[in-house]
Every structure is written in structure tokens, then in C-alpha cells.
Amino acid sequence: VKVSxxxxxxxxxxxxxxxASRDVAESSGRLVVGIGDDAAxxxxxxxxLIATTDTLVAGVHFxxxxxxxxxxxxxALVVNVSDVAAMGGTPELxxxxxxxxxxxxxxxxxxxxxxxxxxxxxxxxxxxxxDIVRGPAPSISVTLLGRAQVDEAGEPxxxxxxxxxxxxxxxVTGALGGSEGGLRVLRHxxxxxxxxxxVRRHLRPTARVQAGRAAIxxxxxxxxxxxxxxxxxxxxxxxxxxxxAVVWRDKLPIEAPLDALFGPDEALRCAVAGxxxxxxxxxxxxxxxxxxxxxxxxxxxxxxxxxxxxxxxPQLLDEHGREVAVLGRGWDHLRGS
Amino acid sequence: VKVSxxxxxxxxxxxxxxxASRDVAESSGRLVVGIGDDAAxxxxxxxxLIATTDTLVAGVHFxxxxxxxxxxxxxALVVNVSDVAAMGGTPELxxxxxxxxxxxxxxxxxxxxxxxxxxxxxxxxxxxxxDIVRGPAPSISVTLLGRAQVDEAGEPxxxxxxxxxxxxxxxVTGALGGSEGGLRVLRHxxxxxxxxxxVRRHLRPTARVQAGRAAIxxxxxxxxxxxxxxxxxxxxxxxxxxxxAVVWRDKLPIEAPLDALFGPDEALRCAVAGxxxxxxxxxxxxxxxxxxxxxxxxxxxxxxxxxxxxxxxPQLLDEHGREVAVLGRGWDHLRGS
Numbered sequence: 001v002k003v004s005x006x007x008x009x010x011x012x013x014x015x016x017x018x019x020a021s022r023d024v025a026e027s028s029g030r031l032v033v034g035i036g037d038d039a040a041x042x043x044x045x046x047x048x049l050i051a052t053t054d055t056l057v058a059g060v061h062f063x064x065x066x067x068x069x070x071x072x073x074x075x076a077l078v079v080n081v082s083d084v085a086a087m088g089g090t091p092e093l094x095x096x097x098x099x100x101x102x103x104x105x106x107x108x109x110x111x112x113x114x115x116x117x118x119x120x121x122x123x124x125x126x127x128x129x130x131d132i133v134r135g136p137a138p139s140i141s142v143t144l145l146g147r148a149q150v151d152e153a154g155e156p157x158x159x160x161x162x163x164x165x166x167x168x169x170x171x172v173t174g175a176l177g178g179s180e181g182g183l184r185v186l187r188h189x190x191x192x193x194x195x196x197x198x199v200r201r202h203l204r205p206t207a208r209v210q211a212g213r214a215a216i217x218x219x220x221x222x223x224x225x226x227x228x229x230x231x232x233x234x235x236x237x238x239x240x241x242x243x244x245a246v247v248w249r250d251k252l253p254i255e256a257p258l259d260a261l262f263g264p265d266e267a268l269r270c271a272v273a274g275x276x277x278x279x280x281x282x283x284x285x286x287x288x289x290x291x292x293x294x295x296x297x298x299x300x301x302x303x304x305x306x307x308x309x310x311x312x313x314p315q316l317l318d319e320h321g322r323e324v325a326v327l328g329r330g331w332d333h334l335r336g337s
Numbered sequence: 338v339k340v341s342x343x344x345x346x347x348x349x350x351x352x353x354x355x356x357a358s359r360d361v362a363e364s365s366g367r368l369v370v371g372i373g374d375d376a377a378x379x380x381x382x383x384x385x386l387i388a389t390t391d392t393l394v395a396g397v398h399f400x401x402x403x404x405x406x407x408x409x410x411x412x413a414l415v416v417n418v419s420d421v422a423a424m425g426g427t428p429e430l431x432x433x434x435x436x437x438x439x440x441x442x443x444x445x446x447x448x449x450x451x452x453x454x455x456x457x458x459x460x461x462x463x464x465x466x467x468d469i470v471r472g473p474a475p476s477i478s479v480t481l482l483g484r485a486q487v488d489e490a491g492e493p494x495x496x497x498x499x500x501x502x503x504x505x506x507x508x509v510t511g512a513l514g515g516s517e518g519g520l521r522v523l524r525h526x527x528x529x530x531x532x533x534x535x536v537r538r539h540l541r542p543t544a545r546v547q548a549g550r551a552a553i554x555x556x557x558x559x560x561x562x563x564x565x566x567x568x569x570x571x572x573x574x575x576x577x578x579x580x581x582a583v584v585w586r587d588k589l590p591i592e593a594p595l596d597a598l599f600g601p602d603e604a605l606r607c608a609v610a611g612x613x614x615x616x617x618x619x620x621x622x623x624x625x626x627x628x629x630x631x632x633x634x635x636x637x638x639x640x641x642x643x644x645x646x647x648x649x650x651p652q653l654l655d656e657h658g659r660e661v662a663v664l665g666r667g668w669d670h671l672r673g674s
Contacts, residue, residue: 053478105338114355126371136394
């Protein structure tokens with residue numbers, strides 16, 4: 001059996017199984033959240049730490065020659081910041097690993113460092129160290145540590161994938177589909193002015209740290225970041241929370257000009273199956289979501305509802321309540337689709 | 338300029354420079370040790386965290402087809418444990434990133450997980466999560482978090498590269514050169530019985546966590562792990578501490594049978610320039626070193642002395658006090674020699 005047949009998520013489950021029986025710290029109560037959420041959470045005395053790691057590989061996650069190195073540096077940190085935001089935490093310390101071909105230009109790496117530094121500045125992160133190795137293709141791997149707020153009893157307050165309740169509304173920050181739109185523009189070399197905001201959305205994503213913190217303050221306890229595609233990421237929430245979900249197509253905050261560039265069907269596909277928007281999806285009551293909306297400066301849109309269902313997968317519904325089929329539901333890093 | 342011309346250490350220095358002016362947390366006193374030691378150290382309220390990351394790439398750090406996957410898993414964690422040990426800390430939580438070709442056999446990855454689990458068990462580490470990506474060559478990257486002990490004033494007690502004092506003795510744990518010997522055996526396919534312990538030394542290194550903690554208890558404040566070659570790693574201590582060092586060739590605890598296998602010159606070269614022994618080198622007074630020796634079960638050998646010198650590099654001396662030239666002084670991951 002090849003890893004491409006098992007897929008990324010199959011392989012992660014297998015790792016969790018392989019290590020479960022050996023787990024030392026979990027049994028002593030230090031590991032609060034292990035394999036299978038946006039980030040791991042770990043208690044060290046009174047401190048609740050959030051730890052996450054993400055890697056960008058040339059040719060897989062960015063297009064050498066088309067993606068500026070400075071943007072690769074920015075994105076490598078921001079995708080990790082997004083994972084910490086999706087737990088409701090605050091990012092603090094990053095370690096950076098570069099795998100480089102020996103004939104890489106130092107000037108390119110200087111650009112990479114610059115983008116990394118810009119993101120570190122933007123999100124208040126310190127780069128504390130890392131590792132540099134020789135590798136067959138350039139890649140940058142960032143591990144980010146952050147902190148969760150703790151309640152009066154000293155327990156960490158977290159946005160977890162398994163925290164959804166039946167009847168919770170589903171809300172997302174910002175707009176969807178722009179990053180996938182930008183990737184398509186980059187691939188096809190579209191130089192039109194209308195296309196450029198999407199390129200920027202793809203190359204320079206932001207992360208919703210303030211919204212995540214506001215969600216914690218509003219009492220919300222379930223979120224995920226939309227990194228692999230809305231339906232796939234919502235699917236993780238469904239399985240972890242053992243619920244179904246309905247998403248109302250006509251409520252989706254699809255980036256408006258996507259429709260004009262690609263037509264309505266492809267715009268929808270970008271929004272529900274395209275990856276890397278790095279918006280937050282959270283679930284909770286109308287009142288809680290209102291509180292997050294009042295706290296923050298980012299638009300928040302209610303797009304659906306968590307429901308009791310046999311199948312723990314999301315359904316996309318049209319205005320008549322009929323299911324809408326979408327080709328491709330998200331990204332698996334080993335299967336590549 | 339290519340990165341191979343600048344080298345790994347030049348590139349790390351450049352990263353430190355690029356990010357220095359942007360450093361947010363260091364200025365507020367949270368980052369205790371940044372880029373340029375075995376690990377970063379970071380204060381979060383009363384907790385002193387140690388964070389380090391190391392990557393093994395197929396074809397660079399292990400030999401596909403000759404290195405069992407189970408040993409790759411073991412080693413990927415242990416090299417990080419060694420960095421935490423070299424700061425005097427205790428390892429706790431690991432995140433694991435795998436870059437895999439899509440046609441990798443799942444059975445191989447199961448073996449990798451098994452070795453990883455064995456090391457996690459051995460050193461009391463919890464694997465809390467990670468990332469799996471597609472890549473052009475298999476690699477495994479581990480980020481390890483640990484904790485430093487804090488003194489009564491709440492300050493972390495650490496073994497730092499810049500902690501050496503003039504007149505300090507230099508001591509190492511265990512024996513040197515065995516890992517390089519094992520790598521040579523593996524490369525040449527030597528199946529003799531005499532060669533096998535070295536292969537094991539190379540594939541299944543240990544990490545000196547207890548010795549590191551004992552060094553802290555004994556009042557020592559300077560150490561590094563011997564991962565890139567004794568003279569090169571001692572050179573890092575020299576530069577960080579702004580001192581020279583003399584190493585007495587005849588005191589070196591060279592793995593005894595290396596001499597028989599490779600002859601005395603190559604045995605010496607393995608011991609002072611070969612990498613990956615993962616022994617600890619520390620500096621301090623005779624009395625402090627005696628205390629570490631009494632505390633632990635690992636052999637400790639005094640091999641030299643820190644001295645005031647113009648050049649902040651180590652000198653290897655023979656029994657007449659004459660300098661011994663050794664071809665190749667250690668490993669640079671980008672220059673490859």
C-alpha cells in the first residue's frame with residue numbers, strides 16, 4: 001500500500017494509533033489536545049501552550065519562479081498563525097527550518113527572510129531559532145508556539161473541532177474563494193487588473209487572531225481555520241463533534257468578483273472546495289456570534305447550522321433545500337486533490 | 338552568491354540579522370536564548386521553555402535502502418532530545434513533520450512511527466501533532482519542546498554556549514567517533530561482527546538528558562552536544578564565549594575498536610571531526626565535573642581546557658604540546674563537508 005492510497009488524513013490517524021499506547025504525558029494530564037486538531041495544546045504548570053507546524057514545499061505549495069520568495073516567507077509563518085488563531089490563542093515563538101538546494105541564491109533567501117520578518121512583526125511573533133538542511137527541493141517549515149487564555153480555575157479556554165453542539169449556527173470570517181481564485185490566476189498567468197487582488201489574497205493571506213480571541217471572549221468553544229477547503233474543514237468539525245452540518249449556498253460570502261472572472265459555478269467551487277483562505281469557521285449561538293461581530297473589525301457571516309445526522313459530513317443546500325453537488329471537496333496533501 | 342558558498346552557519350547568522358531589528362518578544366524579555374544556541378529558550382510566566390528543531394533528509398542524513406526506517410524514526414527524535422539535554426532541560430512535547438513521496442510504502446512509514454514511538458517512550462516525550470506534506474524526497478522534521486529548571490528567583494538555569502570561563506576544564510560524556518565509524522561501515526557495506534556496534538551507534542544514538550540535568554545541579558552553565566564534530570562544536574563554544582580552547586589528543590575517549598578498524602589517524606579523525614555522537618561537552622571546574630561524574634552513570638572524561646586566546650577556535654595538541662592537524666573539522670549542512 002502506497003501512502004497516496006491512504007492519504008494524508010489516513011496517515012495522521014495511523015500515527016495517532018501508533019503512538020497512543022506509548023503516550024506518557026497525556027496520561028499525566030499535560031497534553032490537553034493531541035493529534036487531530038489545528039494545533040496541540042499542552043499544560044506546563046499554569047501556562048497553556050499551543051504548538052503547531054506547517055510546511056511549504058516548492059512545486060507543491062508554491063510555484064518556483066512565479067511565487068516571490070518574500071511572499072513564501074510571509075505565508076510560511078501566517079499559515080501557522082492561522083492554526084493558533086483557530087484554537088483561540090495568541091502566537092508567540094517560531095522556529096524555522098529551511099531545506100535548500102546548494103545552488104539556491106542567497107538573494108532569494110534574503111527575500112524569504114524579509115517576508116518572514118514582516119509576518120513576525122505583523123503578528124508579534126519572535127523567531128527564536130531553527131535548522132537549515134540540504135534538500136532536493138526548497139521547503140520552509142515553521143513551528144509556532146502560542147498561548148491559550150486560561151479560565152479562573154486555570155483551565156485553558158480553547159476553540160476545538162469537537163466543541164460543536166446541535167443547533168449551533170456556523171459562521172465564517174471574511175470572504176471565501178479568493179485564494180483559490182488567485183492560484184488559478186497565477187497558474188494561467190492572467191495579468192488583468194481585476195485578477196490581481198486574488199493573487200495578493202493567495203500570496204499574502206492574513207490570519208484571524210483577533211477574531212479567534214474575540215470568539216473565546218464571547219464564549220464560543222468550536223472553530224477551525226479554512227485552509228483545505230470549507231466543506232472539508234467543516235467535515236473535520238462534523239466528525240470530531242459527531243454531528244452533521246448544513247451550509248446554505250446563498251449565504252456564502254463568496255469574494256464578489258470571482259463570479260465575473262470564472263462564472264458562478266467555478267466561483268462556488270473556489271469558495272467551498274478551494275483551500276488557503278485562512279478564514280475562521282466557528283459554531284455557536286446567534287447571540288455569541290453577534291458578540292464576536294461587535295468585538296472585531298472583520299465581517300462575520302452565518303452560513304449554516306450544525307445538525308444531528310447519521311452522516312457526520314456537511315451538506316451544501318440551495319434556496320429550495322436541495323443538495324448542491326460540488327466536484328472536489330478539498331485538499332489532501334498526499335493524494336494531491 | 339549561492340547558499341553553498343555562504344554555508345549553513347553564514348545563513349543562520351544572516352537570518353538572525355534579518356530578524357533582529359524586528360524582534361518583538363525579546364525586547365519585552367520573554368526570549369532568553371535566541372538563534373545560535375542548541376535550542377531557543379523562552380519565558381512564559383513562571384515556565385522556562387526550551388524549543389528546538391532538527392530535520393533528517395533521505396540521501397543527506399540517512400541512506401535510503403540502507404538505513405532502516407525504524408532507526409530513522411528513532412534518530413529523528415533523539416537528535417532533538419540531545420539539543421534539549423545540551424541546554425540542561427527535560428524534553429516533553431514533540432511535533433513531527435513528514436515530507437513523503439506519494440509512492441512511499443505505508444509499511445515503511447509504520448516502521449518510522451515505531452522507531453519514533455520507541456524514542457518517545459525512552460525519553461518520556463509525547464508526540465502531540467505535526468504535518469504531512471508531499472515532497473521530492475522523504476524527510477522527517479521534529480520540533481521538540483522541553484523545560485528548563487528555574488532557580489529560586491524564577492530564572493532559568495541553562496547550559497549555554499556562551500557560558501565558558503577561562504581556566505574551565507572541558508569534559509565530554511561517553512566515547513567519541515563511533516557514529517562516524519558506523520557511517521563508514523554502512524557506506525562500505527562491511528558485514529564483519531567487529532563493525533556492527535558502530536553501525537548501531539550511528540543508527541541508534543542516545544541523548545544525555547540525565548548528564549545535562551546533573552550538570553545543572555552541579556552548577557555548570559556551559560555545554561553543547563557533539564553533533565557536527567567535536568572541534569567544530571567546541572568552536573561554537575569558543576566563539577560564543579570569546580575564548581580559545583586546547584584539547585589534549587591523548588585524553589580523548591576514542592571508541593577503542595575504531596583504531597583496529599580504521600587505524601589511529603582515521604580513528605582520531607572520526608573522534609574530532611566525525612559528527613553525530615550526541616555526547617555532551619561541558620566546561621567547568623574540576624570539582625563541578627566530579628559532581629556530575631558522581632551523579633550519573635555515564636563516563637565523563639576531561640579532554641582539555643578553555644584558555645584566553647586571540648583566536649576563538651580550539652587547538653588539538655599532542656603529548657608534547659604541539660598542534661595536531663586534522664583534515665576536515667566538522668559538518669556544514671549546506672557545504673556538505
